[in-house]
Amino acid sequence: xxxxxxxxxxxxxxxxxxxxxxxxxxxxxxxxxxxxxxxxxxxxxxxxxxxxxxxxxxxxxxxxxxxxxxxxxxxxxxxxxxxxxxxxxxxxxxxxxxxxxxxxxxxxxxxxxxxxxxxxxxxxxxxxxxxxxxxxxxxxxxxxxxxxxxxxxxxxxxxxxxxxxxxxxxxxxxxxxxxxxxxxxxxxxxxxxxxxxxxxxxxxxxxxxxxxxxxxxxxxxxxxxxxxxxxxxxxxxxxxxxxxxxxxxxxxxxxxxxxxxxxxxxxxxxxxxxxxxxxxxxxxxxx
Amino acid sequence: xxxxxxxxxxxxxxxxxxxxxxxxxxxxxxxxxxxxxxxxxxxxxxxxxxxxxxxxxxxxxxxxxxxxxxxxxxxxxxxxxxxxxxxxxxxxxxxxxxxxxxxxxxxxxxxxxxxxxxxxxxxxxxxxxxxxxxxxxxxxxxxxxxxxxxxxxxxxxxxxxxxxxxxxxxxxxxxxxxxxxxxxxxxxxxxxxxxxxxxxxxxxxxxxxxxxxxxxxxxxxxxxxxxxxxxxxxxxxxxxxxxxxxxxxxxxxxxxxxxxxxxxxxxxxxxxxxxxxxxxxxxxxxxxxxxxxxxxxxxxxxxxxxxxxxxxxxxxxxxxxxxxxxxxxxxxxxxxxxxxxxxxxxxxxxxxxxxxxxxxxxxxxxxxxxxxxxxxxxxxxxxxxxxxxx
Amino acid sequence: xxxxxxxxxxxxxxxxxxxxxxxxxxxxxxxxxxxxxxxxxxxxxxxxxxxxxxxxxxxxxxxxxxxxxxxxxxxxxxxxxxxxxxxxxxxxxxxxxxxxxxxxxxxxxxxxxxxxxxxxxxxxxxxxxxxxxxxxxxxxxxxxxxxxxxxxxxxxxxxxxxxxxxxxxxxxxxxxxxxxxxxxxxxxxxxxxxxxxxxxxxxxxxxxxxxxxxxxxxxxxxxxxxxxxxxxxxxxxxxxxxxxxxxxxxxxxxxxx
Numbered sequence: 001x002x003x004x005x006x007x008x009x010x011x012x013x014x015x016x017x018x019x020x021x022x023x024x025x026x027x028x029x030x031x032x033x034x035x036x037x038x039x040x041x042x043x044x045x046x047x048x049x050x051x052x053x054x055x056x057x058x059x060x061x062x063x064x065x066x067x068x069x070x071x072x073x074x075x076x077x078x079x080x081x082x083x084x085x086x087x088x089x090x091x092x093x094x095x096x097x098x099x100x101x102x103x104x105x106x107x108x109x110x111x112x113x114x115x116x117x118x119x120x121x122x123x124x125x126x127x128x129x130x131x132x133x134x135x136x137x138x139x140x141x142x143x144x145x146x147x148x149x150x151x152x153x154x155x156x157x158x159x160x161x162x163x164x165x166x167x168x169x170x171x172x173x174x175x176x177x178x179x180x181x182x183x184x185x186x187x188x189x190x191x192x193x194x195x196x197x198x199x200x201x202x203x204x205x206x207x208x209x210x211x212x213x214x215x216x217x218x219x220x221x222x223x224x225x226x227x228x229x230x231x232x233x234x235x236x237x238x239x240x241x242x243x244x245x246x247x248x249x250x251x252x253x254x255x256x257x258x259x260x261x262x263x264x265x266x267x268x269x270x271x272x273x274x275x276x277x278x279x280x281x282x283x284x285x286x287x
Numbered sequence: 288x289x290x291x292x293x294x295x296x297x298x299x300x301x302x303x304x305x306x307x308x309x310x311x312x313x314x315x316x317x318x319x320x321x322x323x324x325x326x327x328x329x330x331x332x333x334x335x336x337x338x339x340x341x342x343x344x345x346x347x348x349x350x351x352x353x354x355x356x357x358x359x360x361x362x363x364x365x366x367x368x369x370x371x372x373x374x375x376x377x378x379x380x381x382x383x384x385x386x387x388x389x390x391x392x393x394x395x396x397x398x399x400x401x402x403x404x405x406x407x408x409x410x411x412x413x414x415x416x417x418x419x420x421x422x423x424x425x426x427x428x429x430x431x432x433x434x435x436x437x438x439x440x441x442x443x444x445x446x447x448x449x450x451x452x453x454x455x456x457x458x459x460x461x462x463x464x465x466x467x468x469x470x471x472x473x474x475x476x477x478x479x480x481x482x483x484x485x486x487x488x489x490x491x492x493x494x495x496x497x498x499x500x501x502x503x504x505x506x507x508x509x510x511x512x513x514x515x516x517x518x519x520x521x522x523x524x525x526x527x528x529x530x531x532x533x534x535x536x537x538x539x540x541x542x543x544x545x546x547x548x549x550x551x552x553x554x555x556x557x558x559x560x561x562x563x564x565x566x567x568x569x570x571x572x573x574x575x576x577x578x579x580x581x582x583x584x585x586x587x588x589x590x591x592x593x594x595x596x597x598x599x600x601x602x603x604x605x606x607x608x609x610x611x612x613x614x615x616x617x618x619x620x621x622x623x624x625x626x627x628x629x630x631x632x633x634x635x636x637x638x639x640x641x642x643x644x645x646x647x648x649x650x651x652x653x654x655x656x657x658x659x660x661x662x663x664x665x666x667x668x669x670x671x672x673x674x675x676x677x
Numbered sequence: 678x679x680x681x682x683x684x685x686x687x688x689x690x691x692x693x694x695x696x697x698x699x700x701x702x703x704x705x706x707x708x709x710x711x712x713x714x715x716x717x718x719x720x721x722x723x724x725x726x727x728x729x730x731x732x733x734x735x736x737x738x739x740x741x742x743x744x745x746x747x748x749x750x751x752x753x754x755x756x757x758x759x760x761x762x763x764x765x766x767x768x769x770x771x772x773x774x775x776x777x778x779x780x781x782x783x784x785x786x787x788x789x790x791x792x793x794x795x796x797x798x799x800x801x802x803x804x805x806x807x808x809x810x811x812x813x814x815x816x817x818x819x820x821x822x823x824x825x826x827x828x829x830x831x832x833x834x835x836x837x838x839x840x841x842x843x844x845x846x847x848x849x850x851x852x853x854x855x856x857x858x859x860x861x862x863x864x865x866x867x868x869x870x871x872x873x874x875x876x877x878x879x880x881x882x883x884x885x886x887x888x889x890x891x892x893x894x895x896x897x898x899x900x901x902x903x904x905x906x907x908x909x910x911x912x913x914x915x916x917x918x919x920x921x922x923x924x925x926x927x928x929x930x931x932x933x934x
Contacts, residue, residue, distance in 0.1 A: 003397040010390050103479060113437050113481035116417045131397075148796055155795035155802050156787040156809065163771045163782045170769040173731065174783035175757030175849055180791075188792050204389055206418040208481065211389055215348065246346070246384050246391055247398065261354075263384065264346040 005131035007243065012135075012142035013199050014239035018223050019149045019232075020192035024072075025221065026229030027158070028185045029165030030079045033217045034091040037098030038075075038190055040212025042068045042197020044102065044109055047118045047207055057121040057128075057202065064194040072190025073183050095214050102209035114208025121202040128202070138199050145192055150232050152188070161185055162230070226274065228281030237282050245270075336379040337372075337616060337626060340399035340408035342415065344387035348510070349412060352535065355601035356411050356434055357382060362590050362602060363609025373613050374620040381405065389418035396422055406628045407612060409605065413437040413481045420444035428628040429635075433608035434601055436556075437485045441653045446632055449653040450608040454482065454532075455489045457556045457576040460658045460674045461530075462493035464574075465554065470528045474503035474521040474551065476514065477532040486532035486556070494530075502526050512539040515547070522549045528574075531555040537570075538563030545569025559663070560600045566666055573663045574671070578656040581668070582606070582644060603645065610643035611635075611654075683742065684709040684884065685761075685853060690729055690739030692722075692908075699725045701908035703739070707886065709853075712879050712898050714889045714916070717905035718929055723888045724766060725908070727855050730886075731763045732756045743853070758785070762851035764842040766858050766888075770830045776841055777826040780813040783848035813848060820844045820874055836867030843874065847883075854878070856887045860894050872898055892920065904929075 021035045042064040049060035075094045079087045103112045110116070121128040121137065128137050152158045160181050163171050168178050201207050219242065227238020249263045341360050344353035360380055368377045381403055383395035392415030399405045400422075408428060410416045413435040420443040423430040430447045432440055436454035440447065465473075473494055477483040483506070491501050502524045505517035514536075521529055529551045533540065541564045544553060552574060559575035582590065582603045590598035590606070598606075618634040619626055641647045647654035660672040686706035692699045700722045707713050715723045728734035730741050732753040741748040748756055762783075771779050781787075787809050789795040789802030817823050820840045825833060833841065839859060846854050860871050875898055879885060889895050895902060895916055902919040904912040906928055912919055919925060 002401040003394070006394045006397040010394060103484075111481075112479060112484040113413060113439055114417065116439060116443065117421070151799050151802075152792060152795050154806075155799075156781075156790040156806060157792055157795040159774065159778055159782055160790055162774060162778075166771045166773060167769045169733070170765065170771065171782070172733070172753040173757070173763055173765070173769070174845065175754050175762070175785060176782075176790075177754050184792050200390070204393060204418050205421050206389055206414070208389065208414045208417075210387065210414055210480070243390075243394075246386055247394065250383060259345070259382070264350065267346060 002131050005135050007247070009131070009135050009138050009203055010200075011240045011243045012138040013196050013203065014220075014223060014243055015142045015236050016145045016192055016196040016199070017220060018227065018235040018239045019145050020189040020196065021220050021224045022229060022231075022235045023149070023152075023161075023185060023192070024076070024189040026224055026234075027153070027161045027165060028182065030076055030182070030186070031085075031088050032076070032079075032091045033088060033214065033221065034075060034095035034098065035189075035193060035220050036212045036214070036216035037095050038068050038072050038193040039197045039200070039216070039220075040098060040102055040207070040209070041071055042194035043201040043207045043212070044115065044197075045194070046198035047115045047201040048108055050119045050202065051115065051117070056124075057198075058123065061195060061198040064198040065191045066194075068194025068197070069187045069190040072193065073186045076182060076186035079182065092214070095217055099209055099213050102212060109209070112209060114206060115201075116206045118201050118205045118207070120205070121199075134203055138203070141195060141199060145195070146232060146236065149235065153232065157181075157184070222271065224281075226271070226281055228283035231281075231283050233283035234281050241282070334372075334376055336377045338403060338405050339378065339380050339612070340396075340403065340405040341380045341382045341410075342385050342392050342395045342399070342408055342419070343382065343411045344415075345382065345384035347386035347388070349387035352434075352601060353384075353387070353411060355599060356409075356605045358590075358594050358596070359433070359602040359605025359607075360409055360609055362593060362598075363606035363613075365593065366586075366589070366606070367609065367613050373617050376620075378609070378613065380409070385415050387412055387415065389414045392416075392418050393422065396428075400426055400428055406626050407431060407616075407631055409433060409608060411435065413440055416440060416447065417443055420447050423447055423628075426628070427632070429612075429631045431608050431612060433605045435482060437481045438489065439485070441651065445652065446628060447652060448635060448649065450611055450647060451557075451604055451654065452578055452656055452658070453653055454486045454556060455493075456653075456655070457578065457658055458486065458489040459493045460660070461554060461556065461574075461576045462490065462497050462499065464576075464660045464672060464674075465494070465528060466497035466499060470499065470552070472500045472502050472526045472528075473554075474505070474524065474526040474529045475501060475532070476505050476507065476517055476521065476529060478534060479506040479508050482534055483532050490530050490532070507533070507536075509535065512536050513543075514540050515543050518543060518547055518549065522547070522551070526551050528552045528554045532558070534558055537561045538567055540564070541567035541569035543569070558600065559661075560668070562597045562599055565663060565668070570663045571665070575661055575663075577659045577661045577668065578645070586644060607643060607645045607647070611641045611647060614638060614641055614643065684744065685730075685886075686742045687726070687730070688740050688742070690726070690741075691737045692725055692729065692734065693737055699908050700729070700736075700739075703905070703908055703910055705903055705910045705913060707884075707901070707903075709884045710879065710882060711900040712875060712885045712887060713901045713903060714887050714895045714899040715903050715905060716889060716892075716895060716919075716929070717911075720907075721905040722908040723905055724857060726905075727763055727857055727886075727888065730756075731761060731855060757849050757851060760850075760852045761855065762846045762849040762853075763855035764846050764857055764859065766861070768838055768842055770838060770841060770845070772831045773829065775827050775829055776817060776822055776833065776837075776844075777810060777813050779830060779841055780816050780844045780848045781809050783845045784809045784812050785850055816844050816847050819847070821870065834867075836863055836870070839863060839867070839871060840874070843871070843878075847878075852882070853884045853886065856885055858888050858890065860889065860891060868894070896920065 017039055024030050024032055045064040045067050046060045049055050078090045102109050128134050164181055172178055223238035223242045228234025254262050343356050344350050364378045364380055385392035385395050396419045409431045411434050416432050416435055423446040424444040433450045438453050438455050440449050441453050475487050477487040503521045505521055531553055545568055555575045557578050564570045582598050587598045615631050615634040619630045624630045635649055639649055647656050658674045659670055661668040662671050683706050688704050690700045690703040729736050732751055788805035795802050817826050820843055822840055860868055899916045902916050904919055904925055
């Protein structure tokens with residue numbers, strides 16, 4: 001059971017994170033490769049607050065959400081000046097900067113060797129100390145996040161964001177404030193990523209910079225693109241599939257000698273084939 | 288190192304039939320019929336395999352090291368099984384790929400423990416190992432780290448055993464030796480990750496304690512192969528020695544040192560036992576500590592025959608980890624107890640001194656091994672000085 | 678400064694792009710309730726004038742007044758709110774949205790167009806959304822696209838897309854519409870439809886400044902023509918008067934001078 005639970009817990013955390021990335025990259029079209037950095041800030045915030053007994057889990061999670069909101073707005077602001085491909089470079093730089101901070105700010109983050117022994121979560125005194133309780137908590141938060149995503153996408157705000165991705169000039173010509181809409185989207189995505197980070201920290205009880213590096217950002221994009229950009233179903237399916245992929249691949253019985261390299265190859269081929277034959281993702285609309 | 292460290296039966300290995308996938312499949316099916324999850328707890332010496340787990344980065348950025356570690360485990364298992372297994376029962380390791388990610392490691396851990404019922408898991412890299420440590424404590428599963436040397440691993444869990452001394456032990460020996468031969472200033476070239484920075488901090492502490500002075504610190508990233516900018520910077524402050532803490536890339540480093548011919552001496556730890564560096568003329572004169580990780584020639588030959596590659600640091604370490612754990616399991620079986628994590632844990636402490644391929648002593652959860660100071664000359668390691676355990 | 682009687686007046690506008698003087702001391706004013714066509718050879722500065730009036734372009738020099746209020750230095754959003762909205766020569770529709778959503782995206786004053794409202798007052802948002810869609814549907818009906826409301830833009834014909842552009846600009850509620858080549862690429866029925874629509878809109882009180890190349894269309898819809906050449910106003914008058922001027926005809930068709 002624990003196996004299934006740990007899979008479901010991590011997948012639901014990545015669903016929340018996937019929604020954040022989907023909102024920014026899929027819906028608004030701000031092609032950020034630094035979302036794992038924001039996720040990391042959320043995780044470190046909660047990890048630090050709980051490890052040093054500064055506050056309880058709920059306020060720590062709220063703090064993480066606020067910190068990530070502000071930070072995500074700040075790092076998304078350059079996208080107003082530089083667009084598309086150029087922002088990828090900017091955001092690549094931000095990701096490297098974040099990894100450097102996680103690695104070198106030893107006093108807060110524990111440096112390269114990470115932060116271990118983060119206490120488990122509690123909800124107003126009720127300890128979340130078993131896999132089942134953690135699953136219930138993360139699943140509830142993930143459902144809440146999905147519900148919020150759905151409300152947004154069906155609202156005029158969602159339509160504004162979709163329009164923004166297609167043509168910023170036309171949005172301005174329709175009398176909308178492009179800057180304000182982007183800031184709002186980044187803020188919302190930041191909250192999602194911060195909450196996901198906090199849940200991740202208390203579940204794994206160990207975090208280190210390698211979990212929030214460029215590879216992680218790319219993996220996150222893979223989840224969103226594979227699931228299907230801009231759709232709620234895509235943000236759910238993508239993380240569930242990608243988190244399961246290494247596990248699924250290990251089911252293929254291969255001689256040990258070649259298993260590792262064969263799996264690496266299969267993984268790559270799967271992704272390429274997938275994008276060739278279903279570029280819109282499993283559940284998505286085309287980009 | 289002599290052959291006497293190696294029980295003769297390990298040498299009898301022929302590896303060919305273990306590479307046969309059909310045989311593995313049949314073994315797997317037999318194990319399956321015997322009942323999933325029960326195999327590890329069965330008590331009778333009825334030939335049912337003893338299933339252990341191995342969670343390694345088999346894909347992803349750390350895969351090059353993970354695959355070497357897996358070779359070590361496979362080699363260890365094949366040696367044990369060729370010699371008749373553990374109390375008549377073959378060992379079998381179920382491998383899981385964690386991509387070097389802590390979260391995948393946790394999933395894999397739960398999978399191996401709750402679905403396969405393994406009592407013991409070999410792990411790698413400090414991130415995934417530290418993420419699994421709390422689970423190991425809670426579920427009383429023995430976690431065996433044969434490679435990562437971050438100091439924090441020493442006390443992460445009562446169930447986490449490090450079959451290699453933490454870097455701190457080796458570095459303390461190195462610093463003492465350097466002081467005794469009059470080296471006063473040092474530069475540091477380290478990998479900017481958990482192992483590297485922890486090694487850097489250990490060296491700073493140990494070297495300053497013996498009166499030395501650190502005058503340069505240069506981080507490099509894992510997988511980097513051009514160290515020249517860092518080397519030039521370090522050379523400009525003229526240290527007596529350069530302490531190098533890299534888990535990979537020593538071959539290119541030796542190349543670049545060979546071209547540069549700097550005035551300082553290169554010093555380091557067991558990581559220097561890397562054929563790529565050893566066979567490079569640039570590594571001539573390098574000093575390093577060495578936990579005894581050099582396999583006896585016969586073992587190294589068997590390893591080479593099995594995989595067609597030389598037995599390097601990771602291969603030897605992980606093979607040795609298998610030998611140690613096989614002893615502990617043998618003891619559990621001889622006491623007529625079920626093979627559980629708790630019983631293996633107790634057996635390790637009750638045996639304490641493991642006279643296997645590379646002897647190790649467990650007074651704490653981290654092995655103490657003899658640490659030697661070695662110097663590389665003409666492609667060979669030469670013993671400079673021996674330091675007894677502790 | 679401009680008197681309150683002047684509807685839209687443009688004073689001494691100049692703009693240089695590198696070596697090109699796109700607008701050169703351009704001055705004109707227009708009255709409300711008319712269709713005014715902006716004509717001139719390619720590169721005369723017609724679209725640049727649109728960009729300058731609607732706040733998409735910063736002028737080197739000059740000013741714009743609408744109903745006596747200065748618009749210089751104000752962003753596009755505020756200019757739309759002041760009552761001037763534009764279309765684009767290259768349409769700039771939202772291809773992944775439906776026709777209805779394209780129009781709805783321009784309807785002003787919607788509740789839930791920011792995350793807090795959308796998340797915490799979903800019922801109010803949905804109600805506002807329904808109202809917006811009704812408004813948008815009405816506008817689609819007005820331009821004759823009611824039956825295509827739920828179609829995605831990329832599935833519409835070119836003529837329908839042109840009409841949708843007009844629908845979207847109408848949805849802003851602006852009283853002065855700046856239409857950049859609303860008939861280009863159209864012929865036959867589609868062309869006729871747009872001309873009828875523009876005239877009807879004028880009769881309903883929507884003033885229009887239209888960039889137009891087709892002289893036949895200009896003759897049929899324009900109440901007044903502004904003739905632009907090399908970023909400067911060369912002539913202003915009735916279509917008949919402008920068309921009859923041989924010098925302008927030579928500039929327009931011959932490209933001489």
